Amino acid sequence: MDIRLVGKASSRRAVLKGAGAFSALAITGLAAPAVAQSKDLSIISDLGNPEQRDVLQRVAAEFEKKSGAKVVINNMEHEAHKTAIRSYLVVGAPDICIWFSGNRMRAFVQRGLFDDISDLFERENYKDVLGVTTAAVSVGGKQYGLPLGGLLWGMYYRKDVFTEKNWTPPATLSDLMMLGENAKSAGMIPVSMGTKGLWPAAGWFDHMNLRINGLEHHLGLMDGKVPYTDASLKPVFDKWEELIKANMFTPDHTSYAWEPAGAALAQKKAAMMDLAAFIKSAFPAEDRDQIGYAAFPEIVPGMKRYEDYSVNSIHIPKNAKNKELARDFLAHFYQPENLAAYTEAEGSVPPRNDCPPSKDPLVSSAYAQFKTIAGTAQYYDRDTDPDMAQEGLKGFQEFMAKPERRSEILDRLEKTRQRIFK
Template identity: 70%
Template sequence: MKDLTSRLTFAAPSRRQFIVGAGTVLAGAALSAPAIAQSSEVTIISNIGDAGQRGVLQKIADAFSKESGTKVTINNMDHEAHKTAIRSYLVVGAPDVCFWFSGNRMKAFVKRGLFDDISDLFEKEGYQKPLGQTAGAVTVDGKQYGLPLAGLLWGMFYRKDVFAEKGWTPPQTMDELFALGEKAKSAGMVPVSMGTKEMWPAAGWFDHMNLRINGLDKHLELMDGKMAYTDPALSPVFDKWQEMIKAGMFSPNHTSSGWEQAAAALAQKKAAMMDLGGFIKYGFPADQVNQIGYAPFPEIAPGLARYEDFSLNSVHVPAKAKNKQGARDFLAFFYKPENLGAFIEAESGVPPRNDCPPSNDPLVNAAVQSLKSVAGSAQYYDRDTDPDMAQEGLKAFQEFMVKPERRDQILQRLETTRKRIFKS
């Protein structure tokens, strides 16, 4: 964990009980508002896909407007389209506030001078204490360039009722996962549901395999461009992954399905397990969410400490924002523990600050409990490495899952990209 801008050693947050529930905190009069500058408008670009969470953000914005007299305009964008659009609007037509990702995805814009240094807000509001080590996810060279939002712990999800009915238990080792896969296929189910249309789910599988075989330090060396993609240390990762592909462990035609369709297959009892974050619940009918179970990704190298992907989203003030003070005022209001807690609760995220209200979501509580035994964490492949390297990696891992026989050519292509990007 040499680079705290994107990697965390997780200290499980303490969670104190709040008397005021999330439903009442959104009324502006119930809050002691921060000092708010009078200004005409604060514009926000949101990449939030869930309608429920968008609704919570709108309520917070409305409460802020009522309290301050400042108009707040929220422009919602498709999550995937936003990944491309942000590269343009941060340069021309920047909003006052935008949602993004922490770690190296954030750092790439910091290096280009496109995110504002908000260390003044951090100090004024005293965020360091409630955030602890999660502050590192938005810190570059000792300065803060955003506020961390919900954390997502990645792992293996399954239906508790299906496992109970069939007498299955979540696999703790790779051998047990293969054995479960055979049982699932005998029951007419896909062992591991996978949708790689957006490509990043395949990279998530690579993360878990590499963390379980090579550990965190080696994984971070690769993410930082200090290890070759042709390094022999990666051979067992792709050997085991190829073995799983050949064994029919993943969804057929997975390139035609997005993660939501893959999650729906798990919900519909067409698959046994799926590697994802807590937002998997959006693939389930609301009355079946309580059937979702969580288990850590299986052990591969016996005795290796447990490392996980624990990714944090973030919110920022663009360097070219027109109303930087208004943006800070809004963020101070938005980031009050009650408001932030209500916003995060809508997406089953793990709160970044330790004084948010306790969650009503058992998946969040399971993540908090599970994180207590994690030795350290990365974020996610396309957040931990250079964005241009990540784009090539996402394509490569998807291709490998379709044509594993192209492995040597794929890895050589990635190595050529690594040398060009990291100049080594």
């Protein structure tokens, strides 16, 4: 088995080589992924969590012994992968890749770039063990991927810090502002934030909009039915701007990815962080039992609780060379014990109802919280058109850095919406 970690700088410079029937994805500075042969299986992943990479490596090694195939895993930096996949699905496709479910998946299905694996669902009776989660990877009644773990987003904090300072997780936005003042008095950042990768700012927007306008409105915006200049969004940005001007977020957050922002929480330099359970990878193993979860604060009294619950997925590209071998690998990877180990490493809720019980209290907490939720979105850049998402991510980051540019930002997003959702 060959596992390659692809660094950020080189992975963005994907070069497509070859002509006619032969093509391969070459990555500057590294050998290109192996060209699929009859007994070779190529996988592209974007796993930043080393524990998840270890599980995938173990499962691949087992599959090699079982099948006699050679498995080549190219692990790309997460943000670089979002760019590279647009090219490699067209030419030089691997046999398997990790991506997102929902609209992000649907965009590639509509372009004919993900393979229909309904036959694998039928063969392995996956619908019986997945239930409603099947919908996350379905388009037109057909399945185009397997759902991986579900991530429930919310406010994370250190239980020992809150106990020591006699703090309580904020139930309302006013509570959050008060906690922020207490955190600043203690020399801490109220809410740790790293927007260098853009998407964390969009998660904050999701929560604000879901708490103020509800799920139907939010999904209407994601589907291009609500203008970004609509009056309904004014209170969202008003409240957000209040938080920004109160210095609730990490200074110079545009310079940091989510990992150092998570480390600030782990190191007791910040009070809270809006993220999902994969935040545990920013904590030393001995401190993970101190991670606490709370729902994002209420803003409009009486608004039902709607949350982001994002589901990653694994796919066979339409242009893969070894589709049958890829199906056999997915069937092996998706065995309850293997899938449970993979989701446990991330802190996500297993999609199969026959997976072994989780030993992770964060997973147990997320599962318990899930029962109290009135409805779910996925996440901004999963729920809307990919091109709209990219502009939205940039706009939200810019707003957090320069809230005085609100009008220009929203006008720009509205023009993008009108162009995309004709």
